[in-house]
Structures are given as structure tokens and as C-alpha cells.
Amino acid sequence: MxxxxxxxxxxxxxxxxxxxxxxxxxxxxxxVFGIVGPSGAGKSTILRIVDLLEAPTEGxxxxxxxxxxxxxxxxxxxxxxxxxxxxxxVVLNRSVANNLGYSLMIRGWNEDRIAEVVDAELRxxxxxxxxxxNARNLSGGEMQRLCFARAAIHDPSILLLDxxxxxxDPTNVALLENQVQEFIRKDPNRTVVxxxxxxxxxxxxxxRIALIWDGEIxxxxxxxxxxxxxxxxxxxxxxxxxxxx
Amino acid sequence: MSSSGVIEVANxxxxxxxxxxxxxxxVNMKGIWIAVAAIVVAAVVxxxxxxxxxxxxxxxxxxxxxxxxxxxxxSGLLDYILPVFENETNCKIDxxxxxxxxxxxxxxxxxxxxxxxxxxxxxxxxxxxGYGESRTLVMYNNFVIVGPSADPLxxxxxxxxxEAFQKIYDNGTAGLAKFVSRADNSGTHSKxxxxxxxxxxxxxxxxxxxxxxxxxxxxxxxxxxxxxxxLDAYTxxxxxxxxxxxxxxxxxxxxxxxxxxxxxxxxYSVIPVNSTIHAHVNHTLAAAFKNWLVSExxxxxxxxxxxYGHQLFFPNATPQTARVASLLIDESMDVGExxxxxxxxxxxxxxxxxxxxxxxx
Amino acid sequence: MISxxxxxxxxxxxxxxxSGMATILGSAIGIPLGALIGLKEFGGKGxxxxxxxxxxxxxxxxxxxxxxxxxxxxxxxxxxxxxFTPTAMIIAETFLVIPLVTGIxxxxxxxxxxxxxxxxxxxxxxxxxxxVTVMREAWxxxxxxxxxxxxxxxxxxxxxxxxxxxxxxxxxxxxxxxMLETRMGHFEWAMxxxxxxxxxxxxxxxxxxxxxxxxxx
Numbered sequence: 001m002x003x004x005x006x007x008x009x010x011x012x013x014x015x016x017x018x019x020x021x022x023x024x025x026x027x028x029x030x031x032v033f034g035i036v037g038p039s040g041a042g043k044s045t046i047l048r049i050v051d052l053l054e055a056p057t058e059g060x061x062x063x064x065x066x067x068x069x070x071x072x073x074x075x076x077x078x079x080x081x082x083x084x085x086x087x088x089x090v091v092l093n094r095s096v097a098n099n100l101g102y103s104l105m106i107r108g109w110n111e112d113r114i115a116e117v118v119d120a121e122l123r124x125x126x127x128x129x130x131x132x133x134n135a136r137n138l139s140g141g142e143m144q145r146l147c148f149a150r151a152a153i154h155d156p157s158i159l160l161l162d163x164x165x166x167x168x169d170p171t172n173v174a175l176l177e178n179q180v181q182e183f184i185r186k187d188p189n190r191t192v193v194x195x196x197x198x199x200x201x202x203x204x205x206x207x208r209i210a211l212i213w214d215g216e217i218x219x220x221x222x223x224x225x226x227x228x229x230x231x232x233x234x235x236x237x238x239x240x241x242x243x244x245x
Numbered sequence: 246m247s248s249s250g251v252i253e254v255a256n257x258x259x260x261x262x263x264x265x266x267x268x269x270x271x272v273n274m275k276g277i278w279i280a281v282a283a284i285v286v287a288a289v290v291x292x293x294x295x296x297x298x299x300x301x302x303x304x305x306x307x308x309x310x311x312x313x314x315x316x317x318x319x320s321g322l323l324d325y326i327l328p329v330f331e332n333e334t335n336c337k338i339d340x341x342x343x344x345x346x347x348x349x350x351x352x353x354x355x356x357x358x359x360x361x362x363x364x365x366x367x368x369x370x371x372x373x374x375g376y377g378e379s380r381t382l383v384m385y386n387n388f389v390i391v392g393p394s395a396d397p398l399x400x401x402x403x404x405x406x407x408e409a410f411q412k413i414y415d416n417g418t419a420g421l422a423k424f425v426s427r428a429d430n431s432g433t434h435s436k437x438x439x440x441x442x443x444x445x446x447x448x449x450x451x452x453x454x455x456x457x458x459x460x461x462x463x464x465x466x467x468x469x470x471x472x473x474x475x476l477d478a479y480t481x482x483x484x485x486x487x488x489x490x491x492x493x494x495x496x497x498x499x500x501x502x503x504x505x506x507x508x509x510x511x512x513y514s515v516i517p518v519n520s521t522i523h524a525h526v527n528h529t530l531a532a533a534f535k536n537w538l539v540s541e542x543x544x545x546x547x548x549x550x551x552x553y554g555h556q557l558f559f560p561n562a563t564p565q566t567a568r569v570a571s572l573l574i575d576e577s578m579d580v581g582e583x584x585x586x587x588x589x590x591x592x593x594x595x596x597x598x599x600x601x602x603x604x605x606x
Numbered sequence: 607m608i609s610x611x612x613x614x615x616x617x618x619x620x621x622x623x624x625s626g627m628a629t630i631l632g633s634a635i636g637i638p639l640g641a642l643i644g645l646k647e648f649g650g651k652g653x654x655x656x657x658x659x660x661x662x663x664x665x666x667x668x669x670x671x672x673x674x675x676x677x678x679x680x681x682x683x684x685x686x687x688x689x690f691t692p693t694a695m696i697i698a699e700t701f702l703v704i705p706l707v708t709g710i711x712x713x714x715x716x717x718x719x720x721x722x723x724x725x726x727x728x729x730x731x732x733x734x735x736x737x738v739t740v741m742r743e744a745w746x747x748x749x750x751x752x753x754x755x756x757x758x759x760x761x762x763x764x765x766x767x768x769x770x771x772x773x774x775x776x777x778x779x780x781x782x783x784x785m786l787e788t789r790m791g792h793f794e795w796a797m798x799x800x801x802x803x804x805x806x807x808x809x810x811x812x813x814x815x816x817x818x819x820x821x822x823x
Contacts, residue, residue: 051728076732084728090721093743102739106731151729310690319790341690341771342786355679356689467791495791523679525687 002065004029004158004191005050010059012045019045021215022059027208029157032184032192034206036199036238042215043195047160050193051084063158080107083151087163089143091135096127099135099146103154121149141172148176152183159183159192165201177205199239203227211235307336309530312349312357314432315465316386317513318342320485320557325550330537336530345432352376352516355523359531360516361538363432368514377516378528383538384547384558385510388436390503391470391487391496392479398422398502400479406506407443413479414444417458423478425469426451428461436511437481443508470496483511485557492553513558515539538562613775614799618806620692621779625760626810627696632703632759633752639704640711640751641741645723655712661705666698670765673698677769690771695779698765703755710754714747715740749818753811760807780806 005027012020020042027033035043048054049061055070062068068078083103091099097118104114122128125145130138135146144164152159161180165173184190196202202209203223210220211234219232230236317323318340327338341348341357345364351357353376361383362368371377390400390409398416403409416422427434441451452461460478462469466486473480474496484504490496515535520528537543544560551557643654675681677689677697688694718740726736741748763781770777772786780803787796 053724053727076730079728080730082728082730086721086725086728088721090719090725092722092726092739093745103729106729106735147725154730315789319786339690339771339773339776341773343771354681355684465789467789471791490791493791525679525685 002029003027003062004031004064005033005193006062006065007046007049008060008062010046010049010056010061012042012049012054013057018215020049020056023212023217024059025210025217025220027191027193029189029191032194032205032207034202034209035193035195035212036197036202036209037212037218038238039197041212043212044162046212047084047162047193047195050158051082051160052079080154081156082158082160083154083156084160085144085148085151085162085164087166089140089147091138091143091146093134093136095132096135096138096146097122097131100150100153103150107154117153121153125149141168141175144168144172145176145179148179152179155187157190159190161192161194161196163195163197166196166198173201177201180205211238213238307334307527307530308339309336309359309527309534310339310341310357311359311361311534312341312343312347312351313361314345314348314363315342316363316432316483316485317361319467320489321552322485322547322550322558326543326546329546330534330543333537334530334533338534344429346430352518355518355526358518358527359534360518361513362516363511363513364435365512365514366435368516372516375522376519378519378532380514380516381535381539381562383513383515383562384544384560385512386558387484387504388433388481388509388511389484389487389501390479391473391482391499392502393477394498394500396500396502398479400503403503406440406503406508409503410440411444418455420458423458423460423476425460425462425472425476425478425480427464427466427469428452429463429465431466432511433466433481433483436509440481440508470499474499481509484555485552488553488555488557512561614802616775617778617780617783618802620777621760621781621803622806622810624692624695624699624766624779625756628699628703628759629752629756631696631700632755633707635700636704636707636755637711637741637748637751640708641715641737643708644712644715645737645740655709658705658709658712662709664702664705665764666702666762666766667764667768669701670698670768673701673765673769689769690773690777692770692777694769695766695777698769699759699762702758702762702765706758707751707755710751711741711744711748714744714751717747718743746818749814753814753818756810756814757807760803760810 003026007023007025010020010023011018023042023046035046037043045054049056049070050063052061052068052070052075060067063078063082066078068075092102094102100121101114101118104117109117119128122131127138127142127146135143138146148161148164159180164180165176168176180192180194184192194202194206206223208220208222209226211218211226211230211232213234219226219230219235221230221235226235227239230239311323313323319342323340327340331337341351343351345362345367348357348360348362349364349367349371352360352371353374360368360371360377368377368380372380390406392398392400398409398412398421400409400412403412413422413424417424426437438448438451441447446454451459460472460476462472464472466482467490469480470482470486470490472478477498479502484501487496487499487501491499515538517528517531517535518526520526538547539562544562547558547560548556640658643651643658673694674689677683677686677694679685679687679689688697722743723736723740726739731739761781763785766772766777766779767782767785770779770782772778772782778786780799784796784799784803787793787799
């Protein structure tokens with residue numbers, strides 16, 4: 001089976017600053033892949049490249065085995081199979097319902113189907129009573145759950161989560177993690193990439209984890225190996241909590 | 246983005262509001278507001294257009310575009326005489342009241358059919374260059390010297406306009422009087438320069454008069470009179486604007502301190518735009534208008550116009566008045582235009598030959 | 607001179623018609639143009655923006671002169687014969703609206719947060735869809751652009767006088783009527799007309815404010 005995501009020697013420079021150096025890894029379908037590392041290590045850069053929001057300075061990106069270049073016409077089509085949630089919840093200045101429906105509307109779904117799917121999702125989120133509220137009036141946790149639902153509502157085959165539960169209270173973190181689990185359970189071929197600095201979250205959710213340090217991938221290992229017997233000393237230190245800064 | 250991209254954007258805009266159906270997601274407020282916006286915009290546009298159509302519903306009648314100076318329009322003369330011509334010939338006259346210079350420019354470009362202006366030198370150039378078909382004298386009004394009601398300079402007893410100006414100059418340079426000039430290349434301004442030139446001050450010298458007493462305002466006549474009222478200054482004004490300001494008690498501290506010199510006559514002429522240069526102009530109607538203005542009926546009508554208790558315009562195209570007045574006018578013009586212009590002004594008289602009653606001198 | 611109520615109504619309606627049409631046309635051109643300039647990357651973008659902002663200062667009389675020369679009988683489009691008609695006034699005033707609306711649109715869409723633009727893209731919007739969405743997020747600014755454009759032309763006199771000619775019953779609008787009355791020394795009457803103009807503007811602005819304040823659900 002073709003891998004969902006494949007990076008081959010990807011580097012990214014902003015002016016003279018190297019954000020990512022020669023990153024190569026593969027994420028198979030059905031995997032929940034974690035990317036951990038200190039702030040500024042280049043985790044978000046990887047997600048932005050995978051979501052084709054930015055073109056790598058060097059290297060290649062393959063989605064579902066196909067080579068894609070950011071800003072190409074095909075990139076728009078490929079991006080439609082991907083969902084992404086940013087750390088800071090960003091809602092559009094419109095109702096909760098229309099925020100949810102936005103992903104479907106831009107994909108050209110017909111109105112009745114949109115209404116049906118949005119309706120079901122609103123009930124699941126427990127936001128049915130506030131469907132007409134402007135999404136900007138939701139609480140931080142509600143907003144982030146809405147953003148997650150909006151990114152996942154069109155059943156993307158790849159879901160990218162960038163610190164999706166940072167700065168939230170434990171209840172909302174749990175609710176969000178449940179939403180992710182539910183998403184994975186629905187279809188075993190779905191791929192999720194989670195960027196986090198929260199070791200416990202990575203341990204709870206990911207099947208395989210990469211440590212990125214100063215723009216370089218230090219180690220990629222299955223969950224058990226990553227947490228119990230990592231090859232690299234930096235991984236051991238990071239997992240042990242000594243280097244979290 | 247290409248033009249097709251723009252269309253795409255437009256399409257998206259249309260598509261987006263239809264995102265949610267009412268029964269599932271709630272009332273589509275945006276749709277309502279767009280509808281309200283559309284209704285109001287439509288109301289404004291339709292209302293405006295309807296008003297416009299109402300205003301122009303008589304468009305089937307032939308129309309004549311007349312460029313004229315603000316003085317003839319603002320004095321109310323045109324509102325008094327034009328309806329008579331419009332009724333007689335079943336036409337409509339669109340009056341464009343602008344500065345003399347602008348009126349002549351509109352004629353040059355063929356944007357109007359006929360001119361009624363008072364800038365003799367520019368008119369002659371206009372006709373000589375072929376833009377105007379002929380220049381026919383119609384009427385004149387008077388320029389007067391206006392100053393503080395007490396007339397501290399005693400201009401009232403001046404022998405002529407030049408002497409009055411000399412008094413203003415002497416007292417002005419001595420810091421005892423002020424003068425406000427239009428300084429806007431208007432007909433009034435050129436008349437003022439003509440008087441200064443009799444004292445040996447050409448345009449450049451006048452422009453260099455110190456601003457301590459000689460104020461170059463760049464304003465219209467009414468505004469200049471208002472300034473004089475504030476500054477206790479003298480100025481040269483057309484009598485119509487002066488009477489109007491007096492009548493409405495806008496300038497209670499001013500008075501007409503000198504008038505009567507033929508050098509201060511202000512000659513108006515009618516000039517149909519040359520249809521060989523601008524084929525589209527309504528030459529027939531323009532010629533008819535010219536002939537009507539100088540006809541006995543037209544001239545009598547002009548003479549009968551009174552406002553603020555005074556006759557404002559004096560017809561001088563008919564044989565009774567034209568001979569004397571036009572001679573006076575052209576003499577007075579020559580004062581300002583210099584000896585070299587003498588021949589030109591003589592030729593002007595010959596151009597008006599087309600008018601049967603006008604004698605050639 | 608305006609002496610009857612129906613004349614005043616005609617003049618007021620013509621003012622609304624001319625300014626309204628100029629605002630609609632100017633916005634129809636300026637808003638998409640501003641969105642493209644603001645959101646697309648292209649060479650010389652800085653220069654285009656500077657030019658747009660410079661044109662804020664475009665003198666109305668100059669716009670009138672340009673339109674005059676184009677539609678004068680001696681000009682390239684003289685045969686259309688639209689000089690001294692409301693159409694010519696609308697064209698001249700549209701040119702005054704376009705830079706303002708374009709410039710304010712540029713600023714409004716640029717001001718929309720980077721994270722919103724990223725999110726919209728990440729949610730799968732095509733390039734044109736994201737432009738539309740960003741424009742909608744910039745709604746308040748876009749309505750403001752129309753308001754400022756309308757404000758400029760309803761109050762403008764130079765271009766209206768030059769290409770309209772202030773013909774009684776044909777092209778006389780509130781501002782040229784005010785100018786005429788002022789010239790004749792009828793200051794009180796001119797002020798009354800000014801109050802009429804402001805009342806008309808108030809109606810339009812009230813409506814636009816309402817449109818602006820609505821949260822676009």
C-alpha cells in the first residue's frame with residue numbers, strides 16, 4: 001500500500017534561517033504519527049509543508065504516492081483531502097453552523113447535504129442550541145472543538161493537528177482527544193499527524209513518534225521504543241522531561 | 246489573476262450566500278440583508294433615474310446649448326428673456342454659465358452652439374481663428390467703482406475712471422485705501438487692467454502692486470464685494486452684482502462711488518459657433534437665436550428687464566442705440582488694447598454687417 | 607435658481623442618482639481590484655499601492671477636465687454627445703471613487719489576520735474562494751470603503767460643474783446649486799441646501815452603517 005505522506009530530503013529556509021534540514025520520513029495509512037520537540041524546532045514547518053501551505057526550499061513531498069508542488073493547481077485538489085487544525089482556533093466571522101458548513105461549501109456540496117451533515121455534527125458537538133451564534137462568541141474550548149470538527153467534517157484522508165489542544169483546560173483536552181479518536185475509529189485508512197510538545201498526549205494517542213530538534217529529525221520510533229528505549233540520548237532526555245524548555 | 250479569475254470571484258460571491266438552507270440551519274440573515282441592500286440601491290437608482298427622466302421628458306424639442314458668463318445668468322436676465330424665445334421657436338435652451346475664458350474654450354471645442362460673452366479681445370481672436378461664425382454686439386452693462394459709502398477718496402468727483410483709479414493708487418501706496426481686484430482673468434478683471442493701462446501700468450506692473458493695499462483675490466464678483474464690505478476697500482464691479490448685493494442688504498457699508506465713463510461700458514456679444522469647423526452644432530437654431538437677440542423684440546425685452554429697481558442691461562444692437570454705443574465701446578476698448586488693435590476693432594464693426602440695421606463706419 | 611419644492615426634489619434626486627451610480631460603479635471596480643492588489647503577490651505591488659494612495663488626492667476638477675477632454679466634441683469620444691449630461695458626471699465621479707475604494711479595500715483585506723488566511727487555505731479553499739472569504743471577513747472595511755467613496759462624490763462640486771455644466775433642470779445637483787447660490791450671495795439659501803445635502807447623506811450613511819454593523823451570519 002502507498003504511504004499517505006512521504007518526505008524526501010525536505011529542507012526549508014526562511015532567508016538565512018534554516019527551519020528544517022533534510023527531513024525524510026514516511027507516514028503510512030492508518031497511522032497516528034506524532035511529531036514532538038521543543039518550541040521552534042521546526043514541527044509546525046513540517047505540517048505547513050505537508051499541507052502545501054509552503055513550498056520546501058529543497059526536497060520532495062509525496063501525498064498518497066504522488067509528487068505534489070505547493071501553489072500548483074493540483075495542490076489545491078490534494079489539499080482538499082487533507083484537514084488541518086492550528087494551535088490558535090481561528091473561526092470565521094459567521095455563525096457556528098456556517099463555520100462548520102464552510103469546508104463543505106467550498107467543496108461544492110449541495111445545500112441539503114451540507115445542512116444534513118452540519119446538523120448531525122452540531123448535535124455531536126453539543127452546540128446545536130448555538131448554531132446561529134456568531135462563532136466568535138464561543139469560549140476558547142468550544143471554538144477549538146468547532147475548528148477540529150470543521151477540519152474533519154469533510155472526511156479528509158489525512159488530518160494534521162498542530163498543538164491542537166494546547167492552552168486548554170483538561171475537560172476540553174479530553175473532549176478534543178475523544179473527537180480525534182472517534183475520527184480515527186471511523187475509518188482505519190485514515191492518517192493523523194499530531195504535532196505536540198505534550199509528551200503525555202503523544203503517549204496517549206500516537207502509534208509512532210518523531211523527535212525533531214533544531215530543524216533536524218533526531219529519531220523516529222514506535223511508541224513503545226520511543227518512550228522506553230530510545231536510541232538517541234536527546235530523545236531520552238526529552239522524554240524524561242529534562243530538556244523541555 | 247486573469248479576467249477569468251475575476252469572474253470566478255464574482256461567481257463565488259453569488260454562490261456563497263446560498264450555503265445554508267433556511268429550514269436546516271436557520272434564517273439566512275445575509276440573504277435578507279443583501280435583499281434589503283438591493284432594494285434600497287434600486288430605489289435610489291430608480292428614483293434618481295425617474296427624477297432625471299421627469300426632468301428631461303421634453304427632450305423631443307430641439308435644444309440649444311448656450312455658454313454664457315455668470316453675470317448674465319446670475320442677474321436673472323436669461324431667466325427673463327429666454328422663455329420668450331423658447332416658446333416662440335419651440336426649443337429648449339441649456340444654459341451653461343461659466344467664466345468668459347471657459348465659455349470661449351467650450352465654443353472652441355464645439356461643445357456648445359452659441360456664446361453670449363463679454364470679453365472683446367478674446368472674442369475677436371475666437372472669430373479670427375475661425376471658431377466663431379460672426380460676432381454681433383447685443384447689449385452692454387456698466388462697470389462701476391464701488392467703495393466705502395463715505396467715499397473717503399472722493400472718487401465721485403473724478404473726471405473719468407482713470408482719475409478715480411489714480412486716486413486709489415495714490416492713497417493706496419500711501420496706506421490710506423485698499424482695492425480688491427478679481428485677479429481671475431475674468432471680463433471684469435480685464436476691464437480693470439484696461440483702466441490701469443491708461444495710467445501706464447501694464448498687466449505685469451499691476452500684478453506687482455503691493456498686497457498691503459492691492460488685494461488680488463481670485464474670487465467671483467459677489468465674493469469680492471463681500472470682501473470690500475469687510476475691508477472698507479474699493480473695487481471695480483459690474484452694476485448688476487452691485488445692485489443685487491445692495492438690494493439684499495449684504496453690503497450696507499458700500500456705495501457706488503463712481504460711474505458713467507464710457508470706458509466702463511461692458512459689451513456683450515453673441516457668437517454662433519462655426520458649423521464648418523464643428524458640423525454637429527445646431528447652427529440653424531444658433532443663428533435664429535442671434536437674430537432674435539438683436540431683433541427689435543429681443544432688444545426691447547432686454548431693455549425692459551429691471552431688477553433691484555434698475556435697468557441692468559442696455560441693448561445696443563438696434564440702429565437707435567447701436568451706432569452711438571458701439572462707437573463708444575470700440576473707442577473705449579482701444580484705450581486698453583492699444584493702437585495696434587485699432588484695426589481689429591474696426592473690423593469687428595464690419596463683421597456685424599450681417600445685421601441689416603448696423604451701419605458701417 | 608431653485609425656487610419650488612419639486613425643483614428641489616429633482617435636484618436632490620439627481621444628486622442621489624449621480625453619486626449613487628458613481629459609488630456603485632466605483633465600488634464594483636474598486637473592491638475586486640483592491641482585493642486582488644491586497645491578496646495577490648506580484649511584482650511592483652508596492653508601486654501600485656503607492657499609486658493608489660496617491661490618487662486619493664486626485665483633484666475633482668482634474669477628473670472633470672480629463673472627462674471633459676475625452677467627451678468634448680473635439681475629443682476622442684465627442685460623438686457620443688454625453689458632455690453636459692448626468693452620464694458624464696457619473697463617469698467623472700466614478701474616477702474619484704475608484705482610488706478611494708481600491709485603497710481602503712487593500713488595507714481592509716491586508717488587515718485580515720494572517721491566521722484567517724492560512725485557515726481558509728488549509729480548509730481547502732481555492733485561491734479565488736479564499737479571496738472571497740477574506741473579503742467577507744473584511745466586510746466592515748469594504749462597507750467603509752463605499753461610505754467614503756459616496757461621501758466624496760456627494761460633496762464634490764468641481765467635476766460636477768465642469769462636465770455637467772450646472773444646467774437648470776438637467777445637470778444641476780445639490781453641490782452645484784449650493785455653489786450657484788453662494789456666488790449670488792444667497793448664503794442662507796445655500797446653507798439650507800447644504801442641510802438638505804447632509805440629510806440625504808445621513809440617510810445613506812445610516813443605511814450603510816446598519817449594513818456594516820450587522821454580523822454577517
